[in-house]
Amino acid sequence: MVKGKAAKKMRGPGPGGGKQQSQEVDQERIWGLNAVQEALRSPGNIEEILVVKGKGGPKIQAIIETARRQGVRLRFVERNRLGVAPSCRHQGVVARQTQATLVPLERLLASLEEQSSPRLLVLDSIQDPRNLGSILRSALAAGFGSVILTRDRSAPLSGTVARTSAGAVTHLQIAQVGNLRDTLALLKERGLWIYGAVVGSEAGSIYETDCTGPVALVIGSEGKGIRPLVRKECDHLITIPMAGDFDSLNASVAAGIIMFEIKRQQEGAG
Numbered sequence: 001m002v003k004g005k006a007a008k009k010m011r012g013p014g015p016g017g018g019k020q021q022s023q024e025v026d027q028e029r030i031w032g033l034n035a036v037q038e039a040l041r042s043p044g045n046i047e048e049i050l051v052v053k054g055k056g057g058p059k060i061q062a063i064i065e066t067a068r069r070q071g072v073r074l075r076f077v078e079r080n081r082l083g084v085a086p087s088c089r090h091q092g093v094v095a096r097q098t099q100a101t102l103v104p105l106e107r108l109l110a111s112l113e114e115q116s117s118p119r120l121l122v123l124d125s126i127q128d129p130r131n132l133g134s135i136l137r138s139a140l141a142a143g144f145g146s147v148i149l150t151r152d153r154s155a156p157l158s159g160t161v162a163r164t165s166a167g168a169v170t171h172l173q174i175a176q177v178g179n180l181r182d183t184l185a186l187l188k189e190r191g192l193w194i195y196g197a198v199v200g201s202e203a204g205s206i207y208e209t210d211c212t213g214p215v216a217l218v219i220g221s222e223g224k225g226i227r228p229l230v231r232k233e234c235d236h237l238i239t240i241p242m243a244g245d246f247d248s249l250n251a252s253v254a255a256g257i258i259m260f261e262i263k264r265q266q267e268g269a270g
Contacts, residue, residue, distance in 0.1 A: 029095065033091045036095045037059065037063060037066075043070050045101065051063070051077070096158075099158060099161060105148070105175045105177055109187075118192065118215070119145070121217055122183075123154065124180055124226050125150050126221055126222075127154065128222060131251050132164075133168075137168045138260075141168075142256070149177075157174070194234045194236070195209070195216070195218065195237075196220075196226050207241070211262045219254070240258065
């Protein structure tokens with residue numbers, strides 16, 4: 001096997017649930033100044049806030065500042081891009097609820113330090129919600145209990161993701177980050193070794209690469225794969241050998257194969 005660095009130390013109710021509530025919340029969105037402010041009192045429950053371009057005022061500004069402080073994704077959009085009916089009294093602000101409880105990155109990293117051979121999944125810009133849900137389902141089954149997502153360019157943790165994951169989102173530690181390259185550098189400092197899943201001759205076979213140490217596995221988006229700057233932070237590039245000229249697997253299928261191979265190696269080594 002190609003020896004890796006394993007010997008090193010771990011470096012609400014929906015519409016129809018009542019007239020008042022139907023004006024303020026559906027299965028994934030909350031709207032209105034007071035409703036959004038209240039939702040932000042529970043960090044980790046809001047994934048994204050949309051604000052109408054040009055909309056101002058003390059309450060809007062307070063929401064913006066709170067969102068930035070909590071690391072919630074913030075977008076300024078045209079009124080018709082809020083994703084709610086025109087009749088909703090949204091007052092220029094809509095929050096998208098997450099179907100998972102997001103945790104701060106530092107808390108996630110602290111939990112990894114308590115594990116002898118941690119397995120961390122890092123998803124670089126997975127934009128299809130069904131693929132995301134399928135990957136998270138496989139992650140839980142393969143013992144990858146912690147997941148890092150990009151804050152931008154990623155599918156929201158919506159009801160579709162939750163359903164496709166068969167509820168796995170509620171059992172995973174999930175953190176969102178703004179700068180994935182810097183995050184990978186931080187993971188290296190904490191002793192994890194970064195494995196990037198790619199398609200190409202420069203990558204080693206997952207079956208011939210030692211993945212028995214503390215692992216952070218990076219899976220890229222459909223089509224484009226891992227972004228170049230993120231790829232440069234990977235310690236190892238790994239791939240799944242294909243039969244003949246066939247060289248493409250769905251991201252969720254590839255992620256599942258690789259995660260279970262890592263699980264097999266780590267548990268076999270233990």
